[in-house]
Amino acid sequence: MPAKKTAKKADIKDLVIRVCVGTGGLAAGSQEVMDEFGSQLKSHGIKAEIVKKCVNKTGCRGFCAKDVLADVILNDKSETYQLLTPEMVSRIVEEHIVNGSPVKEWLVGPEYHAFHDKQTKILLKQCGHIDPEDIDAYIKIGGYEGARKIFSLEPSEVIEEIRASGLRGRGGAGFLTGLKWELCSKAEGSPKYIICNADEGDPGAFMDRSVIEGNPHSVIEGMVIGGYAIGANYGYVYIRAEYPLAIQRLKIAISDARKKGFLGENIFKTKFDFDIKIKEGAGAFICGEETALIASIEGKRGMPRAKPPFPAHKGLWGKPTVINNVETLSTLPTIITQGAKWFSSIGTEKSKGTKVFAITGKIKNTGLIEVPMGMSLREIVYDIGGGCEKNCALKAVQTGGPSGGCIPASHIDMPVDYESLMAIGSMMGSGGMVVMDDTTCMVDMAKFFLSFTQNESCGKCTPCRIGTKRMLEILTRITNGKGREGDIELLLELGNSIKLTSLCGLGMSAPNPVLSTIRFFRDEYEAHIRDGICPAAVCKALRIYTVSVELCKMCGKCFKACPSAAIAWEKKQPAKIDKGKCIKCGACYEACPFNAIL
Template identity: 65%
Template structure:
């Protein structure tokens, strides 16, 4: 249960179950006893709240559960063993999980997020014991290298090689940092992992620390994730009590402890050098590399920074073997990747798929296609640093190399699906607005360059675009990419570049014809009432906040274009589809 589940009254569902089960004295009725587990996110956000009921090994899943449905479920299903078929999950649910391969998320939705015993019962911390007791750090690194695991934070640097480099640096003190500063709009993979299975992350950190020789770890997590912080804090305390953290772990002589550091809401602090200075207590501004953090990181000491998902993969790789992990994925991109599937798609939620799966499989098989039967237009991957991939590239394999070739990135794993109602210029503008306001201001191209790009996009969407604007956009985008200091600036123009590449005609229509093909850009729209279909019901007149609509009852109304503020209220309120926009 994550914030999505809680927002869909998941907490109430749980408390109703608790009181109902107590009321019917379920313990007395059922021989083996009955237990209620609060588990992490299942992934299928659009069907929240999901409840798994398992009786004698038979699992039934209910969807859209509300507190007022609980009583009937308890009475009919638990007591009388008659599943309520109209409330159980449908085909979408089966399809959603069919093509997924769960590694990182395999225990999300199975373990109680607030119980270390629950995690241990599904062989949790077995990997830690195996590593600390039977493996040398070099063997651990070799295993990770063999698995082919690459950084899941976006850049895709091979984790094993990073660890090996840090292992080889001689230093009295080393650090391992877990980067949980997930800031991409539309991305919530790391949050779900921490909320659903915090111990896997802790285990990953212990193993990583052992491999490189660190005795201190930090989790840099955004303060905007209060639930994740709460569950992680609890998990760390539990791990300390059980002796998996602290001095002399499991009598192996290895000591390691973790501190949580809250980020103050700066997107750029997800960049590793900015993250380091932020932990040191300074303003989060990236610095040039080299020296890389592996050699000179936190407090000038060798430091490894890994993303949440990367670290959460580690215990599973150790437990099941490198070979098992590398059997998933493509030649260069191994394993699975978690994506946050959002936008105009039927089944929104968190998915984990093997690398190399096609976009079509993700969007149509797992995601169930576009909502409302509209036409798919593009999918935006990699958040504000990524790009938009058009419909004719739907059979593109999702892996680091293929996406980069198409002008986008895997990134941290945001996947926003856009349909025919989305204006690509507006999409580019949205992401640029985000990167511009999150730029730290240190380097010129990112601070001023993105601002100028944004201004040009803004005037295009307002119908003030000039013919040479596309050329300026292209030149400035490539220059900002080439000259910016850190990843934020270097990738900030990607949304512009990729939309210019695949949707150039939309830009041209905006500039030359002063029209928005998707009918999104307000300044380029005109609302008018179709005389033939208008029944004169006065609904639009009442709704219009500007008083721009005039007309008599039962006679067609007219919009005064000079007064109209293009808010769209009339369009939304008209039951006869008499209001049109162009």
């Protein structure tokens, strides 16, 4: 379609190109796309300064399924492209920027807007819109106003404000942030510490990473607010070493904040000193647990200890310490600037504000979303997530990662908040949400999560160290077709016992995926054990491979691939599988070019 009006280069008054460079974006090639935009613009004679200025990098905007995403904002009119590759750039520059007509077939579709429209963004509002490596960009949108504002208040007033907002810790247990602060501020001992827990380790959850990558200053500002409120002059960010980009951006942000006088001595020209240190984790999921995290910062083996004493009384180096999660901290500046009343108007009676979820699994729109507490699971999965991939039937949604449980499709209308999730045997956790359809085997899923926690158990207490191992062995036996009568009861007994006797949150919640899948999908377990069938056809050992005589082209590839001589085949004869000899390795299935192995 020819453009109606051909724009000349002179018409480009204002041009901004924003390319998403989160970890997801970078992996999809956003750096290359960015570079290509730069060189293409240059070759079209658009001045280098403009190029440098207008090609912006931004943090993750959540919709990673369509990466690389880029906005082209020409003379205040914004268009968003999806699934970009460097090869596509020259056409965009030519047609859109030079000639003024966007390349329609590459623009985002309605699902992009549906994905964003239903969300309420507080935390992720700026992610994907500002340059995370530019402190001025953050200041321009009102950043550090919250921190500035608190210095006109007494610390106790700040705590009261956060208490009134009803903000609860976003790291998992959902403890009231204001209450935690109050306990710590009243605790005896000095110095006090505030720690940002960025040891996000739940498989399938990456909101902390995205927030730090996309808007690191909001976390720093949150820590300044918290530090002032509890009277801490030192802050630590404990962050996973697996997040190199987040660490790098945080380092830049901290040094920029120091230069501006927002960190260091007499910050914001007050008498308050506050500085932040980054501590890189060394690869242990258990260090997300408060006391283990403290041990790890102290340079020890990250093993949890008994509470009480709580960190608010005896934390880092035995001093009063507050540990808040990334999401909690980066919510604080907005609460301070907009007020507790505004914040508490969002969400439900007991769960205030918004929550970020990472939706993954068998869902169309994977990515990061932020919704008000109490939104129904249906809205999240269908309206925002776009429903199941390939339009399969939804089976269950797993929330809370390895500590959470499964919510069956029949409960799809339940509201998502702390209490409702607890009631159904799951939990908020850090906000991972894995969507499963009828091709997911629930026993296999439970096994996966348990193998994760079992692998990450620190080994200190008996139930978690040996109990999760034994549960995993029973599950493995079931998925291998060697389950026995009584195994389900044994899993229930052991699971409940581990929940009650474990030392820390990891062990207490480790059996949840198993217990909740038994609760809602007991028939699947029974099918594995009694009938030797995996209803979702996932468990390899329970598959019975057969050859479809109609589809078989008698090529003999399966015969050659079989490692156990279970396939009989002669030229011009369809192959046959001897069930007795078959070891169910799936090699024939992989080898068949005609999908004739069923």
